Amino acid sequence: MRAVALDSVPATPAVTEIDAPRPAAGEVLVRVASASVNGFDVAVAAGYVRETMEHRFPLVLGKDFAGTVAEVGEGVTGFAAGDQVFGVVMTPVLQAGTLAQYAAVPAGYGLARIPEGLSVKDAGALGLAxxxxxxxxxxxxxxxxxxxxxxxxxxxxxxxxxxxxxxxxxxxxxxxxxxxxxxxxxxxxxxxxxxxxxxxxxxxxxxxxxxxxxxxxxxxxxxxxxxxxxxxxxxxxxxxxxxxxxxxxxxxxVLADPSAETLTTLAELAARGKLRVPVTTVYPLEQVHEAFAAFGKGAIGKIAIACS
Structure with a gap:
C-alpha cells in the first residue's frame, strides 16, 4: 500500500510502498479516505519525539483518520466491515499511523462512527485538534x-x-x-x-x-x-x-484524550452545523511534503490529506 513511512528520523515525509497492516486482536482495519496534518506529526518527522516515545520503523506518520472498516480483528464487537468511522490513533509506540491507504487502529479507544451529515473529509480533520x-x-x-x-x-x-x-x-x-x-x-x-x-x-x-x-x-x-x-x-x-x-x-x-464519547460529541456538533471543521486546503497523499511545508509556514485552519 502507499503510505508516508519513515525509515529513520529526522526525515522528510514522502510516500512509499509498504505492506498493508492486518488487524490484531482488538483492532479494526480501516481503509483510510481522509486524514490531516497535526503538529505532532511534524514533530515526529523532525525527530523531536525520538527520546520520549518508542519508535519502530518503518514508521507511518499520522494520527487522524476517517474511512471505512475493511476488516475486524479477533474479539472486536460494535464495529463491522463497511462501517464509516473516524478517530485518532493513540498507541504508546509510534509505528502504525494513518497517512496511508490502510491503518490498523484499536477498536476500544480513539474510534467512533461518522454520523449522517458529517463528510469523510471533515471527519478526518476533526479528531485530534x-x-x-x-x-x-x-x-x-x-x-x-x-x-x-x-x-x-x-x-x-x-x-x-x-x-x-x-x-x-x-x-x-x-x-x-x-x-x-x-x-x-x-x-x-x-x-x-x-x-x-x-x-x-x-x-x-x-x-x-x-x-x-x-x-x-x-x-x-x-x-x-x-x-x-x-x-x-x-x-x-x-x-x-x-x-x-x-x-x-x-x-x-493538556494531553488530548480522544475517547469515543468525546469523538461522538464533536462529530454530532459538526454534523448538526454547530461546529465548523476548518479545512482550508486538501492535498493528495502524494503531495504530503507540500502539506507539511505549508503547516510549518503557519497555514490557517486544518490541512486535510486525501489518502484514497
Missing part, C-alpha cells in the same frame, strides 16, 4: 460569562476552541494578524481579535482591563500570556509545559 480544544476548555474551566484568550486561534486546535468557547457563552478574545487571519477567525464565531504581532497586552487590556478569566496557550510566550490573567485566572497549555513553568501561575497541561 477537536479533542485538544475541548479538553483545553475543560482544563481551564471555561464557562458562561468567562472571558477567555485563545492564543493560537488560527491553527487547528484554536479554530475549534474559539467555536466551542463561544458556544459555552464565553466572551472570546482570539489572537490573529489583521487580514486573512482575522477574517478566518471572525468567520468561525463571534470573537474579538487582537494582533499577536503588535501590542498584545494593550489589545487584550482594552477588552478586559482587569485581565482575562482563562488563557488557552496553544502558541506564543506563556509568560507573556500569564501576565494577562485576572486574579483567579486559569491557564491551560497544549505545548507540554510543566505545571510550574511560570512563577505565580498554575498551568494545566
Amino acid at each position: 477537536g479533542t485538544a480544544a475541548l479538553n483545553s476548555l475543560d482544563a481551564a474551566g471555561v464557562g458562561e460569562g468567562d472571558t477567555v484568550l485563545v492564543a493560537g486561534a488560527t491553527g487547528g486546535v484554536g479554530a475549534y476552541a474559539v467555536q466551542l468557547a463561544a458556544a459555552r457563552g464565553a466572551r472570546v478574545i482570539a489572537t490573529a494578524r489583521p487580514g486573512a487571519e482575522a477574517d478566518f477567525v471572525t468567520g468561525l464565531a463571534p470573537v474579538q481579535v487582537v494582533d499577536y504581532a503588535g501590542d498584545l497586552e494593550a489589545g487584550v487590556r482594552k477588552i478586559a482591563p482587569d485581565g482575562v478569566d482563562a488563557v488557552l496557550h496553544l502558541a506564543g510566550d506563556v509568560t507573556r500570556l500569564a501576565g494577562l490573567l485576572g486574579g483567579d485566572g486559569r491557564l491551560a497549555s497544549t505545548l507540554g509545559l510543566p505545571a510550574d513553568a511560570v512563577e505565580g501561575t498554575t498551568i494545566h497541561p
